[in-house]
Structures are given as C-alpha cells and as structure tokens.
Amino acid sequence: xxxxxxxxxxxxxxxxxxxxxxxxxxxxxQAIEHIEKTADIQWFRKWAKIPENVLIRKYWxxxxxxxxxxxxxxxxxxxALRKEKLMPVAQWAIxxxxxxxxxxxxxxxxxxxxxxxxxxxxxxxxxxSKISVSAAEVKAALSDIETKFTKFEETTxxxxxxxxxxxxxxxxxxxxDGKLMENTSMRDYPLVLGSxxxxxxxxxxxxxxxxxxxxxxxxxxxxxxxxxxxxxxKTTFKVTIKKIEKxxxxxxxxxxxxxxxxxxxDLEGFKKLIKEEIKDTKESNARLEEESKLIDExxxxxxxxxxxxxxxxxxxxxxxxxxxxxxxxxxxxxDYLESLKMDEEKYKEVNVKPxxxxxxxxxxxxxxxxxxxxxxxxxxxxxxxxxxxLANYGNPDVLKRLKELYVPGTKYYxxxxxxxxxxKLIDTFFETKK
Numbered sequence: 183x184x185x186x187x188x189x190x191x192x193x194x195x196x197x198x199x200x201x202x203x204x205x206x207x208x209x210x211x212q213a214i215e216h217i218e219k220t221a222d223i224q225w226f227r228k229w230a231k232i233p234e235n236v237l238i239r240k241y242w243x244x245x246x247x248x249x250x251x252x253x254x255x256x257x258x259x260x261x262a263l264r265k266e267k268l269m270p271v272a273q274w275a276i277x278x279x280x281x282x283x284x285x286x287x288x289x290x291x292x293x294x295x296x297x298x299x300x301x302x303x304x305x306x307x308x309x310x311s312k313i314s315v316s317a318a319e320v321k322a323a324l325s326d327i328e329t330k331f332t333k334f335e336e337t338t339x340x341x342x343x344x345x346x347x348x349x350x351x352x353x354x355x356x357x358x359d360g361k362l363m364e365n366t367s368m369r370d371y372p373l374v375l376g377s378x379x380x381x382x383x384x385x386x387x388x389x390x391x392x393x394x395x396x397x398x399x400x401x402x403x404x405x406x407x408x409x410x411x412x413x414x415x416k417t418t419f420k421v422t423i424k425k426i427e428k429x430x431x432x433x434x435x436x437x438x439x440x441x442x443x444x445x446x447x448d449l450e451g452f453k454k455l456i457k458e459e460i461k462d463t464k465e466s467n468a469r470l471e472e473e474s475k476l477i478d479e480x481x482x483x484x485x486x487x488x489x490x491x492x493x494x495x496x497x498x499x500x501x502x503x504x505x506x507x508x509x510x511x512x513x514x515x516x517d518y519l520e521s522l523k524m525d526e527e528k529y530k531e532v533n534v535k536p537x538x539x540x541x542x543x544x545x546x547x548x549x550x551x552x553x554x555x556x557x558x559x560x561x562x563x564x565x566x567x568x569x570x571x572l573a574n575y576g577n578p579d580v581l582k583r584l585k586e587l588y589v590p591g592t593k594y595y596x597x598x599x600x601x602x603x604x605x606k607l608i609d610t611f612f613e614t615k616k
Contacts, residue, residue, distance in 0.1 A: 193295040200286040213249040272491040300483035310612040311468040334427035346376045351425035477544040496538040557603040
C-alpha cells in the first residue's frame with residue numbers, strides 16, 4: 183500500500199492511499215461472505231453455503247464490486263491511520279476515488295492540532311493547597327446524616343406542643359389589611375419546623391401550638407424577598423395545626439453505620455471515616471482548582487489553535503454532562519433553560535462553550551506534556567491505588583466486580599494508569615507551602 187501525506191489548514195491531514203488490484207481481490211471474498219450471511223435466496227437456508235454464481239445472478243456483479251470497494255476502502259483507511267500514527271478527532275471524509283484499478287483514494291482526516299509549549303513550562307511552580315478538616319465539619323456531616331434519616335412519629339396527644347424539628351401539617355391563609363392575599367393559602371402542607379423553607383419568622387411562630395389550634399400572627403416579608411409580589415409587605419397569617427409528628431433521630435449504632443457504609447464501626451471509628459471522606463472530597467476539589475490554575479499558566483506560553491469540529495464535539499460532551507446532572511434529580515432541561523430565559527443554542531454559546539474550550543485546551547496541553555515528559559506509573563503504584571479504591575467498598579459483590587475490572591490489560595486498568603500519570607505530571611508543578 184502506498185501513502186502520500188499532505189498537511190492542510192485547520193489540522194486536516196490529506197492522505198492519498200493506493201492499493202494494487204491483487205490485494206483488492208481478498209475483499210471480494212469478504213464481500214461474498216458478507217452477502218452469504220445476509221442473503222435471502224429461495225431454496226437456500228439462512229447461513230447456508232451459496233455458490234458464487236448464484237449470488238451473482240441474485241445481486242449482480244456490480245453490487246458485489248461496489249461492496250468489495252467499500253470493504254477495501256475501510257481497510258485502507260485503518261491501515262493508513264496505523265502506519266502514519268494518526269489519531270482522528272472527527273469522522274473521516276472520502277474526498278475522491280481517483281481510480282479503481284489500482285484502487286486509489288483521497289481522504290481527509292481531522293487530527294489533534296499542533297501544540298507548541300515554550301520550555302519555560304519547566305520553571306512553573308505554584309503553591310499547593312493545604313487540606314484540613316475541622317471537628318465542626320465532621321459534626322455538621324453527622325448532623326446532615328441525622329436529618330436525612332430522621333423519621334417522624336405522629337402524636338395524638340391534645341396536650342402535645344409543636345417544637346423545633348417536629349413536622350407539622352398545616353392549613354395557612356395570609357391577609358393584607360384584612361384581605362386574603364393570592365398564593366398564600368395552603369392546605370395539608372407538611373412543614374419541618376426549623377427547615378427555613380418559608381418566609382423568615384414564620385416557622386418560629388408555630389412553636390408551642392397544639393393540634394387543632396388556629397394561630398394568628400404578623401409576618402413581614404423581607405424587602406429583598408425572591409418573589410417581588412410579596413417583598414416588603416406586612417401580612418397576617420392564620421395557621422391551623424392539623425397534625426404534629428415528633429422527630430425520631432437515628433442512633434449511630436454499629437448496625438446503622440454498617441448500613442450506611444458497609445463497615446462495622448463504632449461512633450468514633452465512623453467519625454474518623456467521615457473525616458477521611460471530607461478530606462478526600464476537599465482534595466479532589468483542590469486538584470480541580472489547581473489543574474485550572476496550571477492550565478491558565480500554561481496557556482500563556484502555548485501556541486494552540488482549536489478548530490470547529492473539535493470544539494463542537496467537546497461542547498456537546500459538556501452539554502450532555504450538564505443534562506445528565508439536571509435530569510437525574512427529576513428536573514427537566516427545558517424548565518431549566520426557561521428559568522434562564524435561554525434556548526439550547528444560546529445556553530451552549532454563553533454557558534457551555536467557555537467551559538468546553540478551557541477543558542479541551544487543558545486536555546490537549548496535558549496530553550502533550552504527558553508524552554514529552556514520558557511520565558511512567560509503576561505496577562506497584564497501580565496496585566496501591568487499586569487497593570485504596572477497593573478499601574472504599576464493603577459490598578462483596580461490588581468488590582468482586584471491581585477486582586475483575588482492574589486487571590492488567592483491561593480498559594479500566596489502563597485508564598487508571600493514565601489518570602495516575604496525569605496526576606503525577608500535575609503534581610510536578612506544585613510546591614507545598616512552608
């Protein structure tokens with residue numbers, strides 16, 4: 183196979199690839215075999231060996247010839263990529279079939295752009311973030327867990343009074359100058375006192391109320407209230423308490439903790455685990471911030487042009503990630519866009535494009551440095567990282583699946599190796615503050 187390579191603008195490589203007729207003949211056989219598998223010819227069962235002359239009568243020589251050319255072109259493209267060591271970033275295009283005997287084609291391939299990074303990058307040193315976790319943060323995390331798993335038990339005692347963190351079911355009506363205000367009436371509305379879901383000062387007024395009691399109290403909406411129809415208004419609310427449910431917080435027993443994390447720990451052990459989890463989260467966020475700062479510095483000394491197709495693909499990728507995050511919580515993308523007064527195209531241009539561009543620039547620059555610096559990750563380092571990953575899971579079935587995934591040669595194993603390599607590369611640019 184002969185290959186002529188030309189570099190065109192916008193990171194497009196033109197390849198003129200030629201294969202002689204002798205080598206094309208094997209693709210005719212491939213075409214015949216493909217037709218055999220899919221042919222529906224009377225008197226022949228599916229998958230049966232069908233004589234070539236029968237296939238020619240059914241599908242005509244021209245159809246078989248065209249399929250032979252298609253198979254040959256696909257093979258020529260893949261072989262040309264391998265020989266020229268090209269990595270396409272978009273769908274390749276056949277610009278011309280110059281001849282069929284020998285088969286000679288002209289194809290255009292968009293590849294990663296040329297990147298020039300000034301050697302000054304070796305002098306870049308940035309301060310590394312110091313990560314710490316306070317006792318208050320651990321306490322707040324435990325409180326969040328308590329709130330999430332708190333159950334409510336209804337009380338029927340007429341003497342029971344509503345307290346903070348009880349859940350009350352109420353009917354409400356709001357009045358201004360004795361007239362009922364629109365959008366202030368609610369029926370059978372469940373409210374956890376202290377959750378601060380309603381206007382400031384409202385929930386506190388219900389504390390001390392009893393089942394069946396109707397309370398009447400003044401509420402003044404803040405001047406900066408999010409709903410301008412209510413902002414700054416002095417109102418009177420009438421609230422009837424229909425039900426009181428007492429909050430029952432969970433106890434941090436070993437059994438409860440095991441349900442939460444799959445590990446049998448006492449409260450002190452759980453606090454240590456929570457502290458480590460908070461630290462891991464902070465470190466992950468710090469790494470993202472550090473990487474962003476590093477990319478900003480590298481962009482100052484890098485020549486890099488991003489072409490339309492490459493950026494468009496990245497924009498679509500980032501936008502799909504955003505859509506997943508919106509829909510996983512049960513929200514609609516259309517409602518989200520409506521709240522921003524934008525259509526999809528405007529949102530992509532204003533909100534997504536800058537993020538996609540920065541991410542793409544970072545990926546390309548780091549990939550270039552990763553190759554130039556010949557960063558290596560040892561098997562020992564990989565084994566240690568895999569041990570750390572597995573240590574975060576207690577479920578035996580999950581552990582079994584993960585152990586099968588992180589095996590040398592698998593996609594997950596190699597992706598982990600690359601992530602660790604990028605991390606090592608980025609770490610070389612940071613110094614811990616003294």
